[in-house]
Amino acid sequence: MNSLLTIIIPVYRVSNTMDRCIESIVSQKYDNMRIILVDDGSPDDCPEKCDRWAAKDNKITVIHKLNGGLSDARNAGLDIAGGDYITFVDSDDYIHPDTYYDVMHLISQHPEYDILEFPVYKFFGTSGQQLLTFSNKEYHDIADYWMTGQAYDHAYAWNKIYRRRLFDKVRFPVGRVFEDVYTLPQLLEHSKIVATTDKGLYYYCQNDNGITACAQGNELRMLLESHIKVINKYRKHPLFHHYYMHVVNIQICEYEKNGDKPLLRQERIKRLDGLNMKSKLKAITINSLGIKRLCILIRFINNIIKLH
Numbered sequence: 290m291n292s293l294l295t296i297i298i299p300v301y302r303v304s305n306t307m308d309r310c311i312e313s314i315v316s317q318k319y320d321n322m323r324i325i326l327v328d329d330g331s332p333d334d335c336p337e338k339c340d341r342w343a344a345k346d347n348k349i350t351v352i353h354k355l356n357g358g359l360s361d362a363r364n365a366g367l368d369i370a371g372g373d374y375i376t377f378v379d380s381d382d383y384i385h386p387d388t389y390y391d392v393m394h395l396i397s398q399h400p401e402y403d404i405l406e407f408p409v410y411k412f413f414g415t416s417g418q419q420l421l422t423f424s425n426k427e428y429h430d431i432a433d434y435w436m437t438g439q440a441y442d443h444a445y446a447w448n449k450i451y452r453r454r455l456f457d458k459v460r461f462p463v464g465r466v467f468e469d470v471y472t473l474p475q476l477l478e479h480s481k482i483v484a485t486t487d488k489g490l491y492y493y494c495q496n497d498n499g500i501t502a503c504a505q506g507n508e509l510r511m512l513l514e515s516h517i518k519v520i521n522k523y524r525k526h527p528l529f530h531h532y533y534m535h536v537v538n539i540q541i542c543e544y545e546k547n548g549d550k551p552l553l554r555q556e557r558i559k560r561l562d563g564l565n566m567k568s569k570l571k572a573i574t575i576n577s578l579g580i581k582r583l584c585i586l587i588r589f590i591n592n593i594i595k596l597h
Contacts, residue, residue, distance in 0.1 A: 392405055425487055
């Protein structure tokens, strides 16, 4: 377990949560790590807090930079990262004790892993909190990970350990949101083996001012474009209809916000197996009326519901 793990933490307007985040990391039993705090031009006391943490723990390095957004902050950390492995933590989230010890122990036993994904408690502390866990599984076929493992639905940057070299030619897209969905497929192109584990736990805490909570039309369009960029690659996969209907739901949300012509290509859905009832009804509607009429119909129904 001697592999150096670099942990990149963007910091911006998180004065109330960053201490909890950093404490959860420095207290981990696994200590062969370097922590990079990236102060993304935060206008509050976060820059001073970053410096105080660095002064009391020599594993912590601080970058102070002009505000450029989450992707730019992660990229700044990547530019100086060393060691064998990389992971990310958002500064309003935190890590369960011994998570990095457990996952890095697993990696030491399986140095062939390029990416290791571990469980996450989504929206922790809210009424909608949900535990996303995984079986202990290896994917030697990357398409199987994306489709059968439904990685497209949990393409988060932060609940994964990455071999550092995967980022040699990959960076997060500056100026885009839902950047994880854009970036993970590129990392997978350079990966041979991806694994999931039931060890460890990442606490993703709802940020009411974050992109996920406040996504509007432009943000949803970026999410949709990221999926459209890769969906054709999986057109012949037996579970393509599952992925397609996942992207259909994003298209419906984007249309409701923007009202623009749908970006998602029209498909005739030949299989309905494994879809829930709502998805089956949407698929049948797409086959008979088309995706634009489905979007119009659902927006009409939602407007009526709001009136009542």
